[in-house]
Amino acid sequence: MASKNINTFKDVVCPFCGTLCDDLEVDVVDNQVIEVRNGCQIGTKKFFSSNPSPHRYMKPLIKDGDSYKEISWDEAIDKTAEILTKAKRPLLYGFSSTETEAQGKGVELAELLGGILDNTASVCHGPSILAEQDVGVPTSTLGEYKNRADLVIFWGSNPVHAHPRHLGRYSDYIRGYFRKDGRHDRYIVVIDPRNTHTAQIADLHLQVNPDEDYELLNAIRAALRGVELDAKEISGVQTKDIMELVNRLKTCKFGVIFFGMGLTQTMAHHRNIDAAICLTRELNDYTKFLITPMRGHYNVTGANTVFTWNTGYPYSIDFSKGYPRYNPGEFSSCDVLINDEIDASLIIASDPASNFPVASVKNMFKHPLISIEPHETPTSAFADIILPPAIAGIECEGTAYRMDHVPIMLRKVKEAPGDCLTDLEIIERLIEKVKEKKGEK
Numbered sequence: 001m002a003s004k005n006i007n008t009f010k011d012v013v014c015p016f017c018g019t020l021c022d023d024l025e026v027d028v029v030d031n032q033v034i035e036v037r038n039g040c041q042i043g044t045k046k047f048f049s050s051n052p053s054p055h056r057y058m059k060p061l062i063k064d065g066d067s068y069k070e071i072s073w074d075e076a077i078d079k080t081a082e083i084l085t086k087a088k089r090p091l092l093y094g095f096s097s098t099e100t101e102a103q104g105k106g107v108e109l110a111e112l113l114g115g116i117l118d119n120t121a122s123v124c125h126g127p128s129i130l131a132e133q134d135v136g137v138p139t140s141t142l143g144e145y146k147n148r149a150d151l152v153i154f155w156g157s158n159p160v161h162a163h164p165r166h167l168g169r170y171s172d173y174i175r176g177y178f179r180k181d182g183r184h185d186r187y188i189v190v191i192d193p194r195n196t197h198t199a200q201i202a203d204l205h206l207q208v209n210p211d212e213d214y215e216l217l218n219a220i221r222a223a224l225r226g227v228e229l230d231a232k233e234i235s236g237v238q239t240k241d242i243m244e245l246v247n248r249l250k251t252c253k254f255g256v257i258f259f260g261m262g263l264t265q266t267m268a269h270h271r272n273i274d275a276a277i278c279l280t281r282e283l284n285d286y287t288k289f290l291i292t293p294m295r296g297h298y299n300v301t302g303a304n305t306v307f308t309w310n311t312g313y314p315y316s317i318d319f320s321k322g323y324p325r326y327n328p329g330e331f332s333s334c335d336v337l338i339n340d341e342i343d344a345s346l347i348i349a350s351d352p353a354s355n356f357p358v359a360s361v362k363n364m365f366k367h368p369l370i371s372i373e374p375h376e377t378p379t380s381a382f383a384d385i386i387l388p389p390a391i392a393g394i395e396c397e398g399t400a401y402r403m404d405h406v407p408i409m410l411r412k413v414k415e416a417p418g419d420c421l422t423d424l425e426i427i428e429r430l431i432e433k434v435k436e437k438k439g440e441k
């Protein structure tokens with residue numbers, strides 16, 4: 001039997017989480033991924049999910065009674081543009097699992113439509129951005145942490161499950177230039193109400209009470225300033241453990257706080273991050289200390305960056321007055337959907353039906369819904385029109401921003417199946433068609 005022709009791609013970037021590991025090796029035979037090396041389980045799975053399957057969309061579809069029928073791209077673009085042009089207040093949401101060039105075109109389309117433009121930060125690290133806008137942020141790159149950090153705090157984040165290779169590449173086991181002994185040269189602290197798998201491999205786990213991070217952060221700040229804490233316990237943590245932690249923070253050589261949605265989406269939200277950033281800044285009176293959010297979607301950092309360089313604002317943007325206005329809580333997707341202010345939605349590279357509140361999802365489903373999505377999801381299953389994209393970072397190139405704002409070029413390892421177009425091509429065609437319908441061409 002003739003041996004199969006295996007195409008091996010090296011230094012492939014994983015387009016799954018904000019760690020953007022860039023050392024994967026992918027074997028492709030007959031345009032199918034057959035092997036992925038170096039990836040974690042979730043990243044590897046994404047590469048295999050690009051192969052044709054009953055769950056992969058390969059042609060544009062339109063709702064036809066209780067099922068869907070295939071239509072041409074010309075028809076799909078025309079009908080989508082018709083819906084969006086007729087809508088008084090369309091929502092364009094998602095953008096965090098696609099590349100920056102498509103994100104930029106998304107901004108252009110939202111402006112043209114006078115719609116609401118939002119990305120997934122509005123339900124994950126939006127509070128981190130609000131805090132950074134208030135108090136700034138002392139931060140650095142993952143490479144610096146790898147080479148220098150001897151004290152690492154994971155606050156409200158569980159990288160063992162959410163960013164599995166972060167620990168092995170940057171923050172825990174990895175040997176760095178000044179941390180030659182890897183894990184033995186670092187002291188790992190986890191602050192989390194749950195006994196997570198990351199907590200189980202940490203040197204110290206402080207099991208803070210749910211929703212009491214703000215109190216704990218400020219107790220640490222007070223102790224750092226020399227205030228005597230007279231309570232025996234604060235936010236479920238023994239005062240003696242707080243004092244021991246403060247001592248370690250002050251005496252480490254280089255510390256970093258990595259924080260996740262356990263801090264951004266619990267009580268106090270952006271005030272938690274505000275306090276964490278202030279603590280980081282205050283620790284620099286004693287040693288070097290920095291802070292970095294653990295971003296989830298692989299290019300949510302890019303979405304915030306691209307939206308900002310185009311409009312001045314990172315998310316929750318309203319174009320209804322013809323210029324961008326920014327007001328999270330008023331123009332955030334969840335809020336405009338709950339208040340039923342939206343009369344059509346274009347969802348790209350995300351799945352709000354899986355994680356938005358029921359009331360907002362119900363309202364989204366009430367109005368025309370277009371989904372640009374490679375696989376069947378709870379959102380796409382209710383869409384009126386489904387536009388199938390090539391998967392960025394697997395089936396087309398592009399740029400993505402790692403969680404520390406380092407831009408990385410995504411690679412292409414195979415062709416998209418069926419008639420898929422790239423996200424960029426789809427949005428460009430929509431822009432042209434919307435302009436035509438508005439008489440701007």
Ligand code: SF4
Nearest residue numbers: 014017021040043165
């Ligand atoms: S840690 Fe994230 S970027 Fe790295 S391989 Fe896993 S999913 Fe992909």
